[in-house]
Amino acid sequence: MPEVFDVIIVGGGITGTSLMYMLSRFTGVKSILLLEKYDKIAPLNSNSRSNSQTLHFGDIETNYSLEKIRKVNRVSTLTLKYCMALPERFRNSTIQECQTMVLAVGKEESEQISKIYDSGIREIFPTMRLLNKNEINELEPNVVAGRDPSEQITGLTSGHGYMVDFGKLSETFVEDATKNDKVEIKVVFNHKVIDTKKTDDYYTVRTDKGEEFKGRFIDFSTGTYSLYFAKKMGLEQNLSILNIGGGFYNSRRVLKGKVYRFQHSGIPFAAIHADPDINDPNVTRFGPTVKVPLSLEKGKRGTFMDYVKSFDFDLDTLKSLKNIFFEKNIRKIIRQNFVYDIPGVGKRSFMKHEVNKIIPTLRINELKFAPEMGGIRPQIIDERTKKFAVGDDKIKGEGLTFNITPSPGASACLGNALVDAMDISKYLNLDFGSEGFTRSFGIEPEKIYSSYD
Numbered sequence: 001m002p003e004v005f006d007v008i009i010v011g012g013g014i015t016g017t018s019l020m021y022m023l024s025r026f027t028g029v030k031s032i033l034l035l036e037k038y039d040k041i042a043p044l045n046s047n048s049r050s051n052s053q054t055l056h057f058g059d060i061e062t063n064y065s066l067e068k069i070r071k072v073n074r075v076s077t078l079t080l081k082y083c084m085a086l087p088e089r090f091r092n093s094t095i096q097e098c099q100t101m102v103l104a105v106g107k108e109e110s111e112q113i114s115k116i117y118d119s120g121i122r123e124i125f126p127t128m129r130l131l132n133k134n135e136i137n138e139l140e141p142n143v144v145a146g147r148d149p150s151e152q153i154t155g156l157t158s159g160h161g162y163m164v165d166f167g168k169l170s171e172t173f174v175e176d177a178t179k180n181d182k183v184e185i186k187v188v189f190n191h192k193v194i195d196t197k198k199t200d201d202y203y204t205v206r207t208d209k210g211e212e213f214k215g216r217f218i219d220f221s222t223g224t225y226s227l228y229f230a231k232k233m234g235l236e237q238n239l240s241i242l243n244i245g246g247g248f249y250n251s252r253r254v255l256k257g258k259v260y261r262f263q264h265s266g267i268p269f270a271a272i273h274a275d276p277d278i279n280d281p282n283v284t285r286f287g288p289t290v291k292v293p294l295s296l297e298k299g300k301r302g303t304f305m306d307y308v309k310s311f312d313f314d315l316d317t318l319k320s321l322k323n324i325f326f327e328k329n330i331r332k333i334i335r336q337n338f339v340y341d342i343p344g345v346g347k348r349s350f351m352k353h354e355v356n357k358i359i360p361t362l363r364i365n366e367l368k369f370a371p372e373m374g375g376i377r378p379q380i381i382d383e384r385t386k387k388f389a390v391g392d393d394k395i396k397g398e399g400l401t402f403n404i405t406p407s408p409g410a411s412a413c414l415g416n417a418l419v420d421a422m423d424i425s426k427y428l429n430l431d432f433g434s435e436g437f438t439r440s441f442g443i444e445p446e447k448i449y450s451s452y453d
């Protein structure tokens, strides 16, 4: 084991493992250490039971700007290319094709979705089409069956979609990274990083086991914890995160593919949707619900203080929160989801306002809450605009990067990894293998990098 690693990655979710792959495959980095506080790869949000398993291209995100759609489409295509090149025995359990559509329910949503269709999205997705009730019926009969005939519904689909087990994909990245015998790779589980200090030209990372590891560059791919670490190291005073927890309900399989409800602009997370589970062909999942947990990890109340520290409360934080909670659509979502939690009436209300909007004939006794499913999305608040930022972000310091990764962070993993790998190469005075990257992914890395500016 080297005395000083070139790179230490903290966090073994999809962000950390995809970076490990990118560094090993396309840079001259000689040694990488990955530190994960649990006993396996992808234990938290990247695990398939925590997220919606959707490879997001921007075609079902009615809340994204065209610029954001272009970026998401470009980086998620990297993930698709990587998955499709996997050997068959891994490929089928990691990625599966599945039809995907957005569903607008009612006149107002239908009008808005038609506007989106005419807004330039077809330049990005030439196969995009609007679906009337009969066409929706052909793709997903249960969406139309039993619906009030006077209720207007409109669909939007680009005709292709994929579900991904992002946990398995994370494991594959680690396996692929270790194939390069010119790079020394070490993965250490059950070590929680508690402190990082700069000493001369490297950092010393201390874990809860009392061990110390040295690294020239430290990449925090710690999901909901990344902003906490950045603030602890004196970086980034203009961001906060509002953690949005999401849970799921299960029913028997009632859909062929993924059906996302229309999402209003200004709301950074996807609306409730229904979809198959890549690991269980017999169920349809409904979710994620919207909760505002006061913790950094699902069910871990002990992380409350770390969450408070990542806020770093000041007047701008308070003004941002006030601005966000006063936004009509956000207030409505939070109010509705508060009701969904009330014993007895909650499930009935969720059924009426969410589930039956997608599948009108599903009955309450066919829907079961899945307590083991769900995770936390660290939604970024930009205290300069006092609004939610859409998507992920990274904070950069000298020899440091912190990745904050709400949805679609899993889809965008290779874009994030590329940017970090190029930054790390520059910092360590190493070449980045642009030609090899372009050969593998069919796009020049600089084009991806510049879209992150």
Ligand SMILES: Cc1cc2nc3c(=O)[nH]c(=O)nc-3n(C[C@H](O)[C@H](O)[C@H](O)COP(=O)(O)OP(=O)(O)OC[C@H]3O[C@@H](n4cnc5c(N)ncnc54)[C@H](O)[C@@H]3O)c2cc1C
Residues within 6 Å of the ligand: 010, 011, 012, 013, 014, 015, 016, 035, 036, 037, 038, 042, 043, 044, 045, 046, 047, 050, 051, 052, 053, 054, 055, 056, 166, 191, 192, 193, 194, 221, 222, 223, 224, 225, 245, 246, 247, 288, 374, 375, 376, 377, 403, 405, 406, 407, 408, 409, 410, 411, 412
């Ligand atoms: C309900 C829900 C639905 C979603 N749906 C989708 C979707 O359909 N498509 C999509 O692309 N994205 C989706 N996302 C977002 C996606 O799951 C995340 O963007 C992604 O998993 C983030 O990966 P990550 O590796 O950055 O974080 P994580 O998977 O959370 O990994 C962070 C890792 O860091 C480790 N760690 C933290 N602190 C320390 C420490 N001190 N020391 C050592 N290790 C530490 C943790 O144990 C963990 O393993 C969804 C998220 C949720 C919650």
